[in-house]
Amino acid sequence: MRVVPTTPFLDQRPGTSGLRKRVGVFQQPHYLENFVQAILDAAALPSDATLVVGGDGRYHNREAIQVILQMAAANGVRHAIVGQNGILSTPAASHLIRLRKANGGIILSASHNPGGPDGDFGIKYNVANGGPAPENVTAVIAERAASLTEYRIEDSADLPIGDVGTHQLGGMRVEVVDPVTDYAALMETLFDFGAIRQLLASGFRMRFDAMHAVTGPYAREILERRLGAPAGTVVRAEPLPDFGGGHPDPNLTYAHDLVEEMFGANAPDFGAASDGDGDRNMVLGARFFVSPSDSLAILAANATRVPGYAAGLAGIARSMPTSGAADRVAAALGIACFETPTGWKFFGNLLDAGRVTLCGEESFGTGSNHVREKDGLWAVLFWLNILAARRESVELVVREHWQRFGRNYYTRHDYEEVDAIAARALIEHVREQQAALPGTTLAGDIVQTADDFSYLDPIDGSVSHHQGLRIVFASGARIIFRLSGTGTAGATIRLYVESYEPDPARHDLDAQVALAPYIEAAMALSDFVARTGRTSPTVIT
Ligand code: VG1
Ligand code: CO
Secondary structure, eight states: OEEEEOOOOTTOOOBTTBEEEEHHHHTSTTHHHHHHHHHHHHHTOOTTOEEEEEEOOOTTHHHHHHHHHHHHHHTTOOEEEEEEEEEOOHHHHHHHHHHTTOSEEEEEOOTTSOOSTTSEEEEEEEETTSSBOOHHHHHHHHHHHTTOOEEEEOOOOOOOTTSSEEEEETTEEEEEEOTTHHHHHHHHHHSOHHHHHHHHHTTOOEEEEOTTSTHHHHHIIIIIIISOOOTTSEESOSOOTTGGGOOOOOSTTTTHHHHHHHTSTTOOSEEEEOOTTSOBOEEEETTEEOOHHHHHHHHHHTGGGSGGGTTOOSEEEEETTSOTHHHHHHHHHTOEEEEEOSSGGGGHHHHHTTSOSEEEETTTEEEETTSSSOOHHHHHHHHHHHHHHHOOOHHHHHHHHHHHHOEEEEEEEEEEEEOHHHHHHHHHHHHHHHTTOTTOEETTEEEEEEEEOOEEOTTTOOEEOOOOEEEEETTSOEEEEEEOSSOSSSEEEEEEEEEEEOOGGGOOSOHHHHTHHHHHHHHHHHTHHHHHOOSSOSEEO
């Protein structure tokens, strides 16, 4: 065991989901080691600790895993469980932590950010419930990282983590496991695989785009092998260190191949994609896009058709910028709906306390109490189970939902890599106007409230401030401004816009058209173009 002197890094502050930086930043001497030591210090693990380690297979994953194992051994961890070749999707890692009663896990991923030598790398710590470390833990990690003067590492040759089996590293046992088996078994306990198999055998055609990220092996095993979908249903199935040069973000812009196929002639009945680390999902029907906020509401409204949720839902939670569609389902079901800040870590307490069963974010994230992360393939299987039970098209399921509950028109505009100072000034400019907004008219609608969202966690009483600027209208419409906490270059401004339309005769508009007055009002209010030099978003969802 070696004790290595290090200098603290002041930029090692985890964002919405772990620490994300350019690969080159992580390759600086001692940078990764410093952060891992900070995690291990903050984790305060017991003497017989078990740690799960894995990642999304992106560039630098393999090297980083060896360093993490050597440091875990040197810091007294007794047992490490590692995905074969260092691969574990985020939901599979969450499941392994819970299944094996590990004390925590280190997940290597920058999720939907591009990879490769010039792309991004990331690392996050999950706690014993399988979920992302809560804010009180990430705050300690950042403090430690900024004050460390040394780290501990075991001098050892790289372990052969390509083979399933057990190795010894100093005083630590390293168990290399198949990354898919336990996760696939969990999915079989939740969904009616027999009914989905029948659907897939009935001429129903689907496409799953793994975007050369981590879900390929999971989707092949579950969709093609266990559910009998034809070989080739899963495309871009090999995880590649640079995601094949793509941007593994399942949205209408970056998953364009899938979108083209789903909107083309002879489109499959169902299309889906996941992101770098397998926790996001985009769902499409033939020539039809399902807004993630609607998806959460539809899963909730149909949950009792799915075996794992047949007993009903305890409650629903959604992030603040996610549309209110799920709230309407919760009201109809007579269950609670919680509104949390952006980021899965805020759902953990509610799930642990049994207050909610389903959670979702507008950013293509949906999940449940089966793990403590959002889960891309789980959402795909949930949709397939509903379609198998209802034998209706994706579009019909969504349209019927709107008819019953009304439609929450929704869009998110992302402006990526904006000058960081200009972005912060824009947010301040909106904030300064907020107090005077209530009672005034914008976009032909009366502003009811305007605030900076704060969250009081009902379970542990912690408070999180500055979680997004909201402008809420009398009609129920909302405009929200927020800065991303996952980007690595400049700032990403997210503008979220929502309106509510109860009348089915008016459910056929394009969301951009329906929301245009609010979008224009948001752009004018924030003085957007003048302040950022941007006239159109990088990504529209
Ligand atoms: C984004 C999404 C947020 C999500 C987070 C992590 O955060 O908006 O909903 O939880 O990414 O997802 P931000 O701060 O950039 O808006 V993942 O799949 O990148 O771990
Ligand atoms: Co992700």
